[in-house]
Amino acid sequence: MKKFLILAALSAVLLSCGGNREQILKVYNWSDYIDETVLTDFEEWYKAQTGEDITVVYQTFDVNETMLSKIEKGHEDYDVVCPSDYIIERMLNDGLILPLDFASIPDEINYIALNRSPFMQQMFHDINPSIDANDYSVPYMWGTTGIIYNTEEVTAEEASTWDVIRNPKFSGQILIKDAPRDVYGPVLIYLKQKELNEGTVTLDDLMRDSSDESIAAVENYLRQVKDGVLGWEADFGKDQMTKGRGVISLNWSGDAVWARDEAAEVGVSLDYIVPEEGSTVWFDGWVIPKYAKNIKAATYFIDFMCRPDIAIRNMEETGYVSANGAIEVLESQIDEEMDPIDVSYFFPGADSVCVDPVLYPDKAVIERCALEHDWGKDTDKLLAMWSRVKGDNASSLTYVVIVLALLAIIAAVLFSNKSKKRRRKSHKK
Ligand code: SPD
Numbered sequence: 001m002k003k004f005l006i007l008a009a010l011s012a013v014l015l016s017c018g019g020n021r022e023q024i025l026k027v028y029n030w031s032d033y034i035d036e037t038v039l040t041d042f043e044e045w046y047k048a049q050t051g052e053d054i055t056v057v058y059q060t061f062d063v064n065e066t067m068l069s070k071i072e073k074g075h076e077d078y079d080v081v082c083p084s085d086y087i088i089e090r091m092l093n094d095g096l097i098l099p100l101d102f103a104s105i106p107d108e109i110n111y112i113a114l115n116r117s118p119f120m121q122q123m124f125h126d127i128n129p130s131i132d133a134n135d136y137s138v139p140y141m142w143g144t145t146g147i148i149y150n151t152e153e154v155t156a157e158e159a160s161t162w163d164v165i166r167n168p169k170f171s172g173q174i175l176i177k178d179a180p181r182d183v184y185g186p187v188l189i190y191l192k193q194k195e196l197n198e199g200t201v202t203l204d205d206l207m208r209d210s211s212d213e214s215i216a217a218v219e220n221y222l223r224q225v226k227d228g229v230l231g232w233e234a235d236f237g238k239d240q241m242t243k244g245r246g247v248i249s250l251n252w253s254g255d256a257v258w259a260r261d262e263a264a265e266v267g268v269s270l271d272y273i274v275p276e277e278g279s280t281v282w283f284d285g286w287v288i289p290k291y292a293k294n295i296k297a298a299t300y301f302i303d304f305m306c307r308p309d310i311a312i313r314n315m316e317e318t319g320y321v322s323a324n325g326a327i328e329v330l331e332s333q334i335d336e337e338m339d340p341i342d343v344s345y346f347f348p349g350a351d352s353v354c355v356d357p358v359l360y361p362d363k364a365v366i367e368r369c370a371l372e373h374d375w376g377k378d379t380d381k382l383l384a385m386w387s388r389v390k391g392d393n394a395s396s397l398t399y400v401v402i403v404l405a406l407l408a409i410i411a412a413v414l415f416s417n418k419s420k421k422r423r424r425k426s427h428k429k
Helices: 002-016 037-050 064-072 085-093 118-127 162-166 180-191 193-198 203-207 212-226 237-242 253-265 295-305 308-318 327-333 376-390 396-428
Strands: 024-030 055-061 138-150 174-177 229-233 248-252 270-273 279-286
Touching (some): 024 295, 037 055, 064 085, 085 118, 085 279, 138 237, 138 308, 162 180, 162 212, 180 203, 180 279, 180 376, 212 376, 229 237, 253 270
Parallel strands (some): 174 229, 174 248
Antiparallel strands (some): 138 248, 138 270, 138 279
16 A cells, blocks of 8 residues: 555656656545555556556545545546446436447457456446446446354344344444445335335335435434444444454445455454345446546556456455456356355356355345445435434534533633733732
8 A cells, every 4th residue: 555655646746747647547446445466567567558658546435425526526537436336327327427448458358348247237237227337337346235243142043134233132242334325225125024025115116215204214223223333334344343343244245255254364253144134236346437537548447457367366355256257257266165056147057156155145145135226316315314323413402512612611711811810900909
């Protein structure tokens, strides 16, 4: 990371001295989401392919909304960013991303075209049936939302329902991802079990449900969860779990893999489950924002990320699962110690392979998961609810108390100054 901060500083100097922006590629990605050595490899590969120099300036974010706001409001000139599904949908609807031109990349190194997964293509298509997101974005990593649990404190049965986050037995030991959409979806799915079982709503309906009634129901539920929450975390939950500082974490599958493997090294036993009621399946994809300045290098960068060996390195470093459909990627994950599962939805024909089910869930798990969708302006209602639950926003009573306290302090200072003056006067007399 240090190296890239230095690079960023150097690049800023280079640019401010009138350096060539065509030799800079600004990448804005989630934290802990890449093997950073691939960035230098990209610089070398780009030079070999095009004969041109490039320096990657790499920055990270922890939540989608931070990234979106920098582009939406700040018009920052990132060349490549990595939003999640529903944010890609929003950027697409708002004209914030550029169509990709992969025809400009020679066939033999066109890794995007060579390694597409039909599952990912379909998911991208489902983002918005009237504008094909496949023309604007390339999937990077994907996964599910579920529960990481400490197997010494929590049974698989206890963790197999979303209600575990309200279980008083684990109060004070529950970590919740500070990602409103990723919490709202599963909680609503949990609350609407009856309707789902009766077939009066579908998972997809729920992912589009921004009604006041549903937001209120989720808010009511989260208020019951809140007192037992050890932390609302953007990216420290996985680490806390490895240290045994929480026993339940509502989290993403990639963080679960990372945490489970790290924890095993220090004798903490973690596992991950997608609760029986259903959940969200998500993906993050590369896009070129409207304000990008180096479209050529951005296009090559996205292509390079799709090279199977690069995809495997990124998976191994982060714990997340690549959206790459190349058979080499599947082969790199075969582990004979695992029970065979059906991942034919992702790798056609692979209906019985020994892979980690946290990385590639069994088809039956995927069938009970749905993709989140953008809510447009209704997103503000969700964010307001989230702040109310977490207590980020002070009530008007809080403001009254603060103002009264400030007035009392000012009065006390004035009064003490006056008495000092009076004392000085009487002294002089
Ligand atoms: N530390 C990188 C985490 C990226 C995970 N993205 C998941 C988004 C779910 N909406």
